[in-house]
Amino acid sequence: xxxxxxxxxxxxxxxxxxxxxxxxxxxPTMGALHEGHLSLxxxxxxxxxxxxxxxxxxxxxxxxxxxxxxxxxxxEKDSAMLSAEGTDLLFFPTTDDMYPDGFDTWVVxxxxxxILEGERRPGHFKGVCTVxxxxxxxxxxxxxxxxxxxxQQFTVLNRMVIDLNLALQMxxxxxxxxxxxxxxxxxxxxxxxxxxxxxxxxxQAITRGAEIIKDGNSTRDQVITxxxxxxxxxxxxxxxxxxxxxxxxxxxxxxxxxxxxxLIAGFIGGTRLIDNIKLKIEK
Amino acid sequence: xxxxxxxxxxxxxxxxxxxxxxxxxxxPTMGALHEGHLSLxxxxxxxxxxxxxxxxxxxxxxxxxxxxxxxxxxxEKDSAMLSAEGTDLLFFPTTDDMYPDGFDTWVVxxxxxxILEGERRPGHFKGVCTVxxxxxxxxxxxxxxxxxxxxQQFTVLNRMVIDLNLALQMxxxxxxxxxxxxxxxxxxxxxxxxxxxxxxxxxQAITRGAEIIKDGNSTRDQVITxxxxxxxxxxxxxxxxxxxxxxxxxxxxxxxxxxxxxLIAGFIGGTRLIDNIKLKIEK
Numbered sequence: 245x246x247x248x249x250x251x252x253x254x255x256x257x258x259x260x261x262x263x264x265x266x267x268x269x270x271x272p273t274m275g276a277l278h279e280g281h282l283s284l285x286x287x288x289x290x291x292x293x294x295x296x297x298x299x300x301x302x303x304x305x306x307x308x309x310x311x312x313x314x315x316x317x318x319x320e321k322d323s324a325m326l327s328a329e330g331t332d333l334l335f336f337p338t339t340d341d342m343y344p345d346g347f348d349t350w351v352v353x354x355x356x357x358x359i360l361e362g363e364r365r366p367g368h369f370k371g372v373c374t375v376x377x378x379x380x381x382x383x384x385x386x387x388x389x390x391x392x393x394x395x396q397q398f399t400v401l402n403r404m405v406i407d408l409n410l411a412l413q414m415x416x417x418x419x420x421x422x423x424x425x426x427x428x429x430x431x432x433x434x435x436x437x438x439x440x441x442x443x444x445x446x447x448q449a450i451t452r453g454a455e456i457i458k459d460g461n462s463t464r465d466q467v468i469t470x471x472x473x474x475x476x477x478x479x480x481x482x483x484x485x486x487x488x489x490x491x492x493x494x495x496x497x498x499x500x501x502x503x504x505x506x507l508i509a510g511f512i513g514g515t516r517l518i519d520n521i522k523l524k525i526e527k
Numbered sequence: 528x529x530x531x532x533x534x535x536x537x538x539x540x541x542x543x544x545x546x547x548x549x550x551x552x553x554x555p556t557m558g559a560l561h562e563g564h565l566s567l568x569x570x571x572x573x574x575x576x577x578x579x580x581x582x583x584x585x586x587x588x589x590x591x592x593x594x595x596x597x598x599x600x601x602x603e604k605d606s607a608m609l610s611a612e613g614t615d616l617l618f619f620p621t622t623d624d625m626y627p628d629g630f631d632t633w634v635v636x637x638x639x640x641x642i643l644e645g646e647r648r649p650g651h652f653k654g655v656c657t658v659x660x661x662x663x664x665x666x667x668x669x670x671x672x673x674x675x676x677x678x679q680q681f682t683v684l685n686r687m688v689i690d691l692n693l694a695l696q697m698x699x700x701x702x703x704x705x706x707x708x709x710x711x712x713x714x715x716x717x718x719x720x721x722x723x724x725x726x727x728x729x730x731q732a733i734t735r736g737a738e739i740i741k742d743g744n745s746t747r748d749q750v751i752t753x754x755x756x757x758x759x760x761x762x763x764x765x766x767x768x769x770x771x772x773x774x775x776x777x778x779x780x781x782x783x784x785x786x787x788x789x790l791i792a793g794f795i796g797g798t799r800l801i802d803n804i805k806l807k808i809e810k
Contacts, residue, residue, distance in 0.1 A: 252694065255694065267783055272530035310666075344689075346637065346638060346686070346776065347634045347690050348637030348639075348686070348690065349634065349635070349656065349686060349687045349690035349691055350634070350635045350636075350637070351632065351633070351634055351635075351691075352632070352634075352635045353629030353631065353632045354632070354633070355629060355631035355635075361790075373632065374691075378692045381692040381693055381694060382692050383693055384694070403629070403631070403632060404632045406627075407630050407631065407632035407661075408632055408634075408657075408660055408661055408664055409534065409661045409664040409665050410664055411538065411664060411667070480591055486743045493629065493800070
């Protein structure tokens with residue numbers, strides 16, 4: 245694994261790999277890597293000849309009062325994990341590299357970015373789209389790999405790729421879970437042991453939602469009511485939202501049909517967690 | 528010259544040219560071509576192995592009440608002119624190609640886009656940046672060529688290229704003028720013969736501004752007053768703005784120094800025209 249010193253070196257190394265006829269896979273991350281990230285790297289390795297990973301805690305996607313400062317950072321551990329997976333190229337740009345003086349051009353998504361996380365975290369998807377577009381321009385990958393855990397992020401970015409004619413393929417990879425079902429997340433590190441145990445309720449709630457949605461006769465209201473009921477059993481947990489959306493465009497569905505996400509967001513103490521289940525309702 | 532049938536064919540042809548080791552020059556236009564556009568094509572031919580030209584009257588950069596519907600279109604004449612210049616690839620995407628159903632991701636510039644044309648034409652530079660980024664992703668040129676006549680557009684796009692890490696070089700080409708000094712523009716076609724004669728006043732006004740600015744002691748106010756005075760001699764002309772800005776970032780300069788644009792915008796009848804002079808103030 246080569247750790248590039250800067251953006252120019254990334255471009256040079258990718259250029260060489262392309263010249264050698266290699267396809268480029270790209271996994272953009274914010275570091276604090278876990279098995280979820282590593283599953284993306286493995287998938288990229290299996291589909292592409294040359295795999296680049298970025299680690300950048302992007303300040304422009306954090307809002308006021310969010311956890312930018314305390315977001316976990318451990319570049320040495322991340323580096324060792326990526327190297328062990330056979331990553332070809334690692335780079336971790338600085339904030340000055342990415343947002344130099346005078347920076348003021350933004351990629352602003354509408355459509356699927358306007359509800360749920362977009363509503364609760366104003367500017368979040370604008371920051372995400374801007375930094376991911378920038379990283380895509382630096383790496384110019386054939387395929388980019390993202391986790392389904394951030395389902396809305398994937399949908400917003402996928403829309404960006406289509407809308408802005410980016411010449412790459414977006415790959416959504418399944419959520420990796422702990423043994424008890426909790427979706428892996430860098431933010432799980434914020435939880436104390438009591439909170440960690442309680443956090444499983446989010447997955448339990450949407451799993452129950454998925455059970456009753458599969459019958460094909462449940463309305464959105466019925467499913468959300470059931471999810472809320474399950475969540476209310478855990479006194480440490482607080483619901484932010486539960487929702488059912490069309491997986492294509494993230495529009496809310498009153499009568500769930502086709503491919504949908506059942507989404508949940510909430511708090512355990514001061515820690516905000518999200519989770520989802522993607523499923524196809526046949527009838 | 529090949530006229531591509533669609534975006535996929537453009538990508539394929541450019542891909543082949545790149546594979547053959549050719550450098551790609553790109554001239555995005557809105558058609559209604561004149562000598563100004565052809566000078567860009569010639570410059571592109573002189574600096575690149577393979578030159579692509581797009582013709583697309585981009586609806587998203589026109590505001591309410593602007594001239595989208597009457598903007599001149601003559602694709603056959605344009606095509607003949609481009610072929611005669613040795614253009615390698617011409618494409619003219621449809622609005623549906625560029626803005627399919629559900630399109631809603633925008634490139635929004637700040638900084639140099641916030642004054643003058645940006646203030647008077649809300650959303651204009653957002654439309655320009657969005658369509659040019661899209662075209663850049665389709666063509667992936669090594670160099671892109673724009674006219675200095677739209678100086679603020681060039682500055683905004685150049686900032687976009689830097690901010691979003693686009694891997695291409697922006698080339699600003701000199702204004703091409705009619706014999707009497709009027710800057711060539713597709714919109715000059717709107718002028719009747721009396722208006723056409725009167726339109727030269729814009730260039731005369733900024734030429735006078737350039738004369739007095741060269742002494743290095745004039746303030747912005749003095750230069751603008753003088754420009755307004757010249758313009759007021761032509762009863763058919765109406766000033767929108769005259770301004771002096773730093774050529775780097777389009778910030779207004781009270782005491783002009785370094786490389787600056789002297790800018791003018793105004794009306795002849797219902798036709799809005801712009802012009803500028805770029806100059807370096809030595810002392």
